[in-house]
Amino acid sequence: MTGNVRPAEMKRITTPELAQAFIDEQISELKAQIGDKKVLLALSGGVDSSVVAALLIKAVGDQLVCVHVNHGLLRKGEPEQVIKVFRDELGAQLIYVDAVDRFLDKLAGVTDPERKRKIIGKEFIDVFAEEARKLDGIEFLGQGTIYPDILESKDGIKAHHNVGGMPEEFDFELVEPVKLLYKDEVRVVGKQLGLPDNMVYRQPFPGPGLGVRCVGAITRDRLEALREADAIVREEIGKLDETPWQYFAVIPDMQSTGIKDNKRYMGWSAVIRAINTVDAVTAESVVLPWETLRTIRDRIIAEVPGVNRVLWDMSDKPVSTIEWE
Ligand code: XMP
DSSP states (O other): OOOSSOOTTOOOOOSHHHHHHHHHHHHHHHHHHHTTOEEEEEOOSSHHHHHHHHHHHHHHGGGEEEEEEEOSOSOTTHHHHHIIIIIIISOOEEEEEEOHHHHHHHHTTOOOHHHHHHHHHHHHHHHHHHHHHTSSSEEEEEOOOOHHHHHHHHTTSSOOOTTTTOOTTOOOEEEOTTTTOOHHHHHHHHHHTTOOHHHHTOOOOOTTGGGGTSOSSOOHHHHHHHHHHHHHHHHHHTTSSSOOSEEEEEOOSOEEOOEETTEEOOEEEEEEEEEEOSSSSSBEEOOOOHHHHHHHHHHHHHHSTTEEEEEEEOOOBTTSOSSOO
């Protein structure tokens, strides 16, 4: 796809037919652009990179090399699903990098949210670049850039390259097949490509992942508790007929007194956050049914070691941001 401006006549992709037409067009464009060369793609499991991977697999098959970096801050079941869908079902060449210890060692004792984000971002580039160096003959870098990324980078709000900051030694040409699409269109295309619903309709999830929800210095035990509590919150709220725009768990670095087996039991508090928003610039805390809250409370207390209290974050944005860090 050439040019960074969406043509005025480009139809919004809202139906399977329009999605299929887009897919067919992209496959022939990708084939022409890439020829018999190799493409590298950082595959996070998010909808944008997943759609790009699925398009590239259709277009150039095993000339695509996907790298999935597990930084330890992904949600429960995510790395497993990436391997299952892309390696096992779609037959992609997928390099899985278990970088959990590496990230968590670097993050040990770090409390400042911005430093945490910087460490995670830099470490990600380092791990990805190390993998790229091991490979021969890569000429292209696939990216899940979407149209809002381009608009925002034009306005100077953020740099649009998802894997921006790759060291200069890499002279990759970018392959960005969904760069003129809005998020809802990427989802329609993903669905048409046969990706699973929980990948296509995935909630927004920050790059630094659970790192910004394991508030304060990240420890492995609290991170594990957060991963479990988050899975319960998503599973239970996901059962509602109408689900909020974003919902997840947070576990701050704070303990309070509890009682278990007639003994004092110091534990963490798991916080439930559920918001509705249009653009994430402002957001409203969602009123959840008491039965849902109660089930979440009971399950977290019964199933998540180390948690002895469940709280509900009823704050709106502003003044509270959606994420806690
Ligand atoms: P805040 O916390 O600023 O979040 O109210 C607004 C929306 O952005 C998401 N978010 C991020 N997304 N990288 C991302 O890709 C990040 O570092 C990041 N931080 C926040 C957040 O989940 C919410 O949807």
